[in-house]
Amino acid sequence: xxxxxxxxxxxxxxxxxxxxxxxxxxxxxxxxxxxxxxxxxxxxxxxxxxxxxxxxxxxxxxxxxxxxxxxxxxxxxxxxxxxxxxxxxxxxxxxxxxxxxxxxxxxxxxxxxxxxxxxxxxxxxxxxxxxxxxxxxxxxxxxxxxxxxxxxxxxxxxxxxxxxxxxxxxxxxxxxxxxxxxxxxxxxxxxxxxxxxxxxxxxxxxxxxxxxxxxxxxxxxxxxxxxxxxxxxxxxxxxxxxxxxxxxxxxxxxxxxxxxxxxxxxxxxxxxxxxxxxxxxxxxxxxxxxxxxxxxxxxxxxxxxxxxxxxxxxxxxxxxxxxxxxxxxxxxxxxxxxxxxxxxxxxxxxxxxxxxxxxxxxxxxxxxxxxxxxxxxxxxxxxxxxxxxxxxxxxxxxxxxxxxxxxxxxxxxxxxxxxxxxxxxxxxxxxxxxxxxxxxxxxxxxxxxxxxxxxxxxxxxxxxxxxxxxxxxxxxxxxxxxxxxxxxxxxxxxxxxxxxxxxxxxxxxxxxxxxxxxxxxxxxxxxxxxxxxxxxxxxxxxxxxxxxxxxxxxxxxxxxxxxxxxxxxxxxxxxxxxxxxxxxxxxxxxxxxxxxxxxxxxxxxxxxxxxxxxxxxxxxxxxxxxxxxxxxxxxxxxxxxxxxxxxxxxxxxxxxxxxxxxx
Numbered sequence: 129x130x131x132x133x134x135x136x137x138x139x140x141x142x143x144x145x146x147x148x149x150x151x152x153x154x155x156x157x158x159x160x161x162x163x164x165x166x167x168x169x170x171x172x173x174x175x176x177x178x179x180x181x182x183x184x185x186x187x188x189x190x191x192x193x194x195x196x197x198x199x200x201x202x203x204x205x206x207x208x209x210x211x212x213x214x215x216x217x218x219x220x221x222x223x224x225x226x227x228x229x230x231x232x233x234x235x236x237x238x239x240x241x242x243x244x245x246x247x248x249x250x251x252x253x254x255x256x257x258x259x260x261x262x263x264x265x266x267x268x269x270x271x272x273x274x275x276x277x278x279x280x281x282x283x284x285x286x287x288x289x290x291x292x293x294x295x296x297x298x299x300x301x302x303x304x305x306x307x308x309x310x311x312x313x314x315x316x317x318x319x320x321x322x323x324x325x326x327x328x329x330x331x332x333x334x335x336x337x338x339x340x341x342x343x344x345x346x347x348x349x350x351x352x353x354x355x356x357x358x359x360x361x362x363x364x365x366x367x368x369x370x371x372x373x374x375x376x377x378x379x380x381x382x383x384x385x386x387x388x389x390x391x392x393x394x395x396x397x398x399x400x401x402x403x404x405x406x407x408x409x410x411x412x413x414x415x416x417x418x419x420x421x422x423x424x425x426x427x428x429x430x431x432x433x434x435x436x437x438x439x440x441x442x443x444x445x446x447x448x449x450x451x452x453x454x455x456x457x458x459x460x461x462x463x464x465x466x467x468x469x470x471x472x473x474x475x476x477x478x479x480x481x482x483x484x485x486x487x488x489x490x491x492x493x494x495x496x497x498x499x500x501x502x503x504x505x506x507x508x509x510x511x512x513x514x515x516x517x518x519x520x521x522x523x524x525x526x527x528x529x530x531x532x533x534x535x536x537x538x539x540x541x542x543x544x545x546x547x548x549x550x551x552x553x554x555x556x557x558x559x560x561x562x563x564x565x566x567x568x569x570x571x572x573x574x575x576x577x578x579x580x581x582x583x584x585x586x587x588x589x590x591x592x593x594x595x596x597x598x599x600x601x602x603x604x605x606x607x608x609x610x611x612x613x614x615x616x617x618x619x620x621x622x623x624x625x626x627x628x629x630x631x632x633x634x635x636x637x638x639x640x641x642x643x644x645x646x647x648x649x650x651x652x653x654x655x656x657x658x659x660x661x662x663x664x665x666x667x668x669x670x671x672x673x674x675x676x677x678x679x680x681x682x683x684x685x686x687x688x689x690x691x692x693x694x695x696x697x698x699x700x701x702x703x704x705x706x707x708x709x710x711x712x713x714x715x716x717x718x719x720x721x722x723x724x725x726x727x728x729x730x731x732x733x734x735x736x737x738x739x740x741x742x743x744x745x746x747x748x749x750x751x752x753x754x755x756x757x758x759x760x761x762x763x764x765x766x767x768x769x770x771x772x773x774x775x776x777x778x779x780x781x782x783x784x785x786x787x788x789x790x791x
Contacts, residue, residue, distance in 0.1 A: 184436065184437075184438060186407075186436065187438060188403050188404060189488070190404060191419055194485075195422070196422040199383050199421070200224055200381040200382060201383035203220075203221055203383065204221075204387075205220075205388070207388070208390040208413070209342060209430060212340065214325065214327055215347060217323070217325070218322065219323075219349060221319065221320050221349075222318070223312075225314050225317070228356070228357075229314065229365055230312065230313050231311065232308055233305050233306060233308055234305075234308065234320075235304065235351070235352040236303070236349045237302060237303060237346070237349070237351075237352060238271045238273070238301060238349060239271070239302060239347075239350070240269050240328070240346070241301040241302050242300075242302050243263070243268055243269040243332065244268055244301065247299040248297070248301070248372075249294070249297050249302070249371050249373055250302070252374075253373055253374030254374030256332075258500075263333070264332065266330070267332060268327075269327045269336060271326045271327075271349070272324065272326075273288070273304075273323070275321070276288070276320055276321070277320070278319075279319050279321070287309075288304055290303065290304050291303050291304065293370065294371050300371050302371045303369060304349075306320075324348070326348075328342065328344070331500040333500060334346070335347065335501065338494070338498035338500070339495070339497055340433065341431045341433070341501075342391075342431065343429045343492075343498065345504065345506065346378070346427075347427070347428075350380055352368060352369055353368045353380060353381050353639075354368075355368050355639075360639055360640070368546075373546075374597065376592055377538075377546075377549065377591070378545055379542075379544040379547075380424040380425055381424055382424050382542070383423070384419075385401065385423065386417075387401075387428075388417050389415075389416045389430075391416075392412070392413060393412055393414045395414060396431065396432070396434040396436060397416045397429070398434070398454040398492050399427070399490070399509065400420045400427055400490075400506055400509050401420025401426070401488065402418065402488045403417060404417050405417055420507065422486075425506055429511070431456075431495075433456065435453075435455040435460040439451050441470075443474060444478075445482065445484065446484050449474060449484065449489055450487065450488050450489075451470050451471070451489050452490040453493070454490065456495045458496070459493050461518075466524070468525075469524070469529055469532075470489060470491060470528060473532035476563050476566070477532065480559070480562075481559075481629055481632040481633075482536075482629060482633045482636065486535075489508055489535070490508060490509045491509075491528060492510070493511075493512045493514075493515050494513075495514060495515055496516045499516065502514050503531065505538050507535070510531035510532060510535075512527050525564070525568060526560065529567075530556060533555075533560055534552065534556050537552045537559075538556070540636045541635050541637075542639050543640065545591065546590060546591055547588070547591070550604045550608030550665075551640070551641075551642060554587070554605060554612065557606070557608065561609065574613070575757060578606075578610055578670075578752060579756075581602050581610075581670060584603060584607060584669065584755070586666055586668050587603060587611070587642065591604070607670075614664065614704070614753045617750065619653055623653065626652050627649055630648050631644075631645055631648040642661070659703060659726075669701060671701045671704045671751050671753045671755075672699070672756045673697060673699055673700070673704070673723075673725060673751070673760065674697065674745065675697055675760065676698040677694075677695075677762075678743055678763075678764040680692070680765070689737075690735055690737055691737070691738060691740075693711075693734045693735075694731050695731065695732045695743045696729065696731045697709065697743075698729045699726075700756075700759075702753070703726040704725040704726075705725060705726070706725070707723040707725040707746060707751060708721075708750060709721040709744070709747075711743045712740070712743070713741055714740075717736065723745070739764065742761065742764060743761075743764075744760050745760045747760075
């Protein structure tokens with residue numbers, strides 16, 4: 129056998145000989161047959177040059193007359209990117225008071241101040257970490273309002289006060305109160321003119337800069353939500369006020385955004401909504417004009433390296449959308465995968481949850497160094513994860529379809545993510561799994577996912593009251609999804625589809641609550657779901673059904689030895705309808721039962737020619753909300769010390785495995 133290295137050398141020498149011979153033959157042939165050609169024709173021997181296709185210009189659009197929301201706010205903004213990481217902006221805000229009581233102050237979220245020091249509430253709660261990303265030690269950012277005045281020109285700077293309604297942290301400056309010189313009555317409007325400056329942090333927690341990549345998320349002074357009576361179950365109207373927390377995301381009113389964005393002339397900009405005219409270059413900067421309506425946020429990103437692609441798309445519930453890709457060069461050859469995922473998401477979600485009402489959907493693929501901005505949703509705009517791998521697995525598609533799912537539950541339904549984050553993240557995770565299974569054949573391992581929920585908590589508690597980011601994710605994402613699957617198991621797939629489509633269509637642009645969703649479930653199924661919601665949504669319930677005991681006694685009957693077996697099952701957690709039970713005898717005979725899991729305990733007595741060998745509750749792991757599977761199985765005749773040792777060993781093994789996993 130020839131050694132591998134020798135094979136390589138022999139192959140190289142042989143190839144060199146063949147190549148040299150080919151050149152000699154070609155040159156000799158050329159000398160004998162091309163003497164009649166012009167001597168000055170060097171281009172004839174070159175391969176044709178690749179034709180460089182210029183990037184298509186981004187399409188421009190005009191607003192339509194159709195109105196979907198109450199449009200409480202209207203923002204007109206002008207922002208300029210300076211020195212790569214500073215935003216200089218002006219804002220004209222008009223707010224229409226949606227309530228009845230007179231108000232004497234307005235409240236604004238100043239989200240960039242969450243990254244101003246280690247003492248902010250966000251940084252203290254998160255420890256400077258989010259989804260595996262770490263805040264750079266020298267990467268702080270901040271927001272400063274340099275001017276705020278009324279239409280009459282009266283300055284309000286001396287009327288500003290930072291407030292901390294959640295934790296009293298005086299060093300947190302993410303929420304500000306502005307006392308008005310003149311009260312605003314219900315139905316009246318007020319307009320304020322603001323000038324502000326943002327120093328963008330090094331990219332972390334959805335916003336910032338990474339080299340020449342800019343992600344401007346939560347970048348402007350954003351008015352808080354004033355909730356009229358009846359909104360989200362309120363009995364008395366008032367402001368909904370929260371600081372920026374380590375786990376929390378966002379909540380805002382619907383409105384209109386008209387935004388001019390100025391960047392260096394080599395940059396491309398992606399943004400919420402659509403450009404109303406082609407970008408122009410003037411005095412070394414490129415100027416964009418974007419417009420969006422019936423949205424509750426506005427985000428944008430910029431980079432000179434974006435590879436732009438655009439395709440039109442229509443489906444039965446998607447009358448016409450321009451899908452726009454802003455790709456990092458490392459993923460420019462993967463554009464078809466991004467397009468396919470986006471089209472699959474739009475066509476299916478619109479079929480399941482109702483029409484997609486916007487005319488654009490933009491997908492940003494950040495560079496590898498900008499991964500802190502990845503995997504995030506904004507109205508009509510989502511970010512994929514950073515382009516770290518030229519051949520990524522299905523995480524590429526999963527991220528895209530998850531973030532597009534947010535266009536419904538975060539974007540249109542617009543739940544309050546400070547207070548009931550599961551109404552967005554849990555619902556979106558449920559939709560994501562459905563689509564990934566249908567389009568890509570990827571089936572989630574639900575028993576493992578439920579097993580990760582070692583500390584269940586109420587889904588309606590505020591996001592910052594979870595113990596950690598992992599605790600928040602296990603409940604809001606995973607447990608929230610499993611709660612929906614638990615409903616589906618009991619009502620069937622078709623009825624669940626009707627529940628979700630009814631919910632989304634009824635509460636589009638209306639900020640619903642968990643109680644509103646419960647009402648829809650009850651209306652569609654025509655029965656009470658109070659017990660289920662009290663245990664699994666408002667409470668911290670999880671299912672836990674165990675085989676407690678197996679006893680076998682031989683008996684003589686008609687000269688034949690039979691066995692009287694009793695199998696006792698016990699409920700150790702919350703209720704669950706229709707718990708499957710499997711009892712197996714030593715001769716292989718199987719008895720299947722279905723137990724109403726609302727009963728605390730049940731004993732099955734069986735007389736048969738063979739003794740019971742073992743019994744198991746939920747043998748196929750179909751009870752999606754059960755998180756303790758090690759006590760589902762019991763073998764007959766196993767002594768108590770053995771049972772204890774076996775159970776403890778399995779428990780420790782599972783804890784060790786799960787302990788190494790993080791969100």
